[in-house]
């Protein structure tokens with residue numbers, strides 16, 4: 001619950017954090033020794049083997065398309081085709097998500113994208129509490 005009595009949404013996956021203001025963000029973990037960024041909490045750095053656990057930070061909400069796959073077959077109820085994207089966020093974190101709002105012929109490495117939090121397809125838990133998900137969209141007109 002938030003302080004004003006509204007029900008705070010739940011994170012739809014392990015990288016999403018919900019702040020006390022009910023705003024969503026992406027959590028990253030950065031190594032103080034080498035600066036490498038990860039999407040998972042670890043006991044040691046996977047890049048330099050520092051034994052100091054990488055510290056959590058609030059990830060950037062802009063980045064660039066690194067690579068992608070156009071998905072033509074999926075589970076029943078999931079509209080295809082869609083673009084499964086790997087995005088390099090501007091703070092060094094790499095994140096996988098769906099890219100909306102771009103025609104396939106306009107996909108290119110380095111396409112500027114923004115992170116957008118959404119309603120996770122309308123998903124709710126058994127008490128009706130909504131989940132928060134995310135997707136990416138181009139930062140320039142690509143449609």
Ligand SMILES: [Zn+2]
Pocket residue numbers: 031032033034035036045046047048049050
């Ligand atoms: Zn490191």
